[in-house]
Amino acid sequence: MTKPITLQSLQECMAEGLDAGRVDDPTARRLWWAALETIQAEVLLADGEAPAGVWIAAPLPALYDPGLLETMQGWVWTPDELHWTTGQKGALLPPERFSGSTEGKTQTKPPYQRLSLLESDGLDPLLIVITAELQVALALHGKSDQRQLLMRCDPETLSTLLAMLDQRLQDQAAEEAMGLRRAMSALGRLQSSELFAQRFWPGLAERLACMAPSLTLQTLRTVDDANEEDNSKEDAADAELSLLEAITHEVRTPLATIRTLIRSLLRRKDLPAVALDRLQQIDSECTEQIDRFGLIFHAAEMQRQPPTPGGLARTDLGRMIQELSPGWQQQLQRRDISLVLDISPNLPSVLSDPGRLEPMLGGLIDRSSRSLPAGAQLLLQLRPAGARLKLHLRSQLNDRGSTSQEVESTSELGPVLSWNPSTGSLQLSQGATRRLLASLGGRLIQQRDQGLTVFFPVA
Structure with missing residues (x-):
């Protein structure tokens, strides 16, 4: 009797000949998200537009680019407990994510064929994408603390995987097996890109560098x-x-x-x-x-x-601000706001996290300028203040130096976000901003009409 094909057996096939993984599950999940972005960008860049093709995924729909969902046929194995319909208690994903709504009309049927996930399949994510110019299989595999991201694009492995999928579909839903065969035949001759693997891993590294540190796909x-x-x-x-x-x-x-x-x-x-x-x-x-x-x-x-305290390093805050200021000036000039720097010379280094401090400083510039009218100035001062450096941001509405009101009426939308009714913009709440700066060694003081001040400890 032929052994039943499970999705775990597909992942084991992908792992053949490879060393065991060496990372924990959260790290592996971050790799998965970055890999999804890399593959979708690669498919879209192949000829400048979304191509025809086939995709197979589990235990959730892995593709999310609207263009790809419109042009490619999909099959997704999901747990029977998952519901996609609006209002169903226990729904784990919003229906509009995959509703394919256009011009106010919402399709209740998702843009893929849904199949039941078996208990023996496990819950590790799997994605296979087949187009005429790109064929790739992606999966997470391995035990706890031995996790790994699997990417296979060699024709031999992909042929084996497609044969196993065909057998699985015949056993579970014969009509879907025929549908997959027809979709594959419609693609014609497949041309495997030998350079894809050389582009994939550098692209993955680039996206990881831009990704927040703990983005994970939660276990179902x-x-x-x-x-x-x-x-x-x-x-x-x-x-x-x-x-x-x-x-x-x-x-x-x-x-x-x-x-x-x-x-x-x-x-x-x-x-x-x-x-x-x-x-x-x-x-x-x-x-x-x-x-x-x-x-x-x-x-x-x-x-x-x-977060646990620690992990701060010597950071040249004055130099960082000088290097980042051209980008801020360009950003503010789009709203006809000017940036004026006033930085004392020969300042000591501070204790912070330079990698996370850069976007945080940009966030402070955005926070301090978002409600300013055209023609205003944003003044940034950096001064020594005993055992700290004092970073001060305040706005000026005219050449005579009149200061704008920094703190306007905002509505708190929970512990993280606030909403400014006058501008219609979302921004970090003052509490969330204070917590982020505290994790970077800074202490925030914000008073009405006096702008925003952050103290950083001298290294």
């Missing part, structure tokens, strides 16, 4: 477990923060894809100057929003899991 829970946890206010708050983390990722992911496409165009030498200028503006705006939502994600993560 049963509906009964979720219902029990709903009875606790603490768990409800945790779920709200998890949703906020997911939303910020949903915003940053397409922006990162757009930025990747823009930067590929910027490398061309045949574009007119006006097109290059517009592309650079789009690139700057994408970067600004990616950093902004990255701070929101990190604030939500910190609210849910406070």
Whole structure:
């Protein structure tokens, strides 16, 4: 009797001939998210638009680019307990994520064929993408603390995987096996890209560098477990923060894809100057929003899991501000606001985390300038203050130096976000900003009409 094909057996096939993994599960999940972004960008870049193709995933739909969902046929194994319909108690994903709504009309059927996940399949994620020019399989595999990201694009492994999938579908849903065969035949001759593996891993590393440190795909829970946890206010708050983390990722992911496409165009030498200028503006705006939502994600993560103290290093704050100021000036000039720097010479280093401090400083510039009118000035001062350095941000509305009101009426939207009704903008709440700065060694003081002050300890 033939041994039943499980999704675990597919992952074991992918792992054949490879060393065991060496990372924990949270690290492996971050690798998975970065790999999804890398593969989707690669498919879109193949010929400039979303191609026809096939994708197979478990235990959740792994593809999320709208263009790919429209042009590619999908099959997804999901647990029977998962519900996608609006209003169903225990729904783990919002219906609009995969509803394919267009012009106000929402399709209740997701853009893929859904199949039942068996208990023997496990819950490790799997994705296989097949187009005429790109064929790749992706999975997480391994025991706890021996996890690894598997990526296979060699024709031999992919042929074996497709044969195993065909057998699995014949055993579980014969009509879907025929549908997959027809979809594969419609693609015609497959051309495997020998250079894909050389592009994949550097692309993965680039996306990891831009990703918040603990973005994970949470292990699935049963509906009964979720219902029990709903009875606790603490768990409800945790779920709200998890949703906020997911939303910020949903915003940053397409922006990162757009930025990747823009930067590929910027490398061309045949574009007119006006097109290059517009592309650079789009690139700057994408970067600004990616950093902004990255701070929101990190604030939500910190609210849910406070970090352990430590990990700060010597940081030349004055030099960092000088190097970052051209980008801030360009950002502010789009709103006709000028930036004035007033930095004392020969300042000592401070104790902070330079990697996380850069986007945080950009967030302070954005926070201090978002409600300013055109023609205003934003003054940044950096001065010694005993055993600390004092960073002060305040706005001026005219040449006579009149200071604007820094603190306007805002509505708190939980512990992380606040909303400014006058501008319609979301920003980090004052409490979340204070917690983020504290993790970077800074102490925030914000008073009405006096701007924003942060003290950093001298190294």
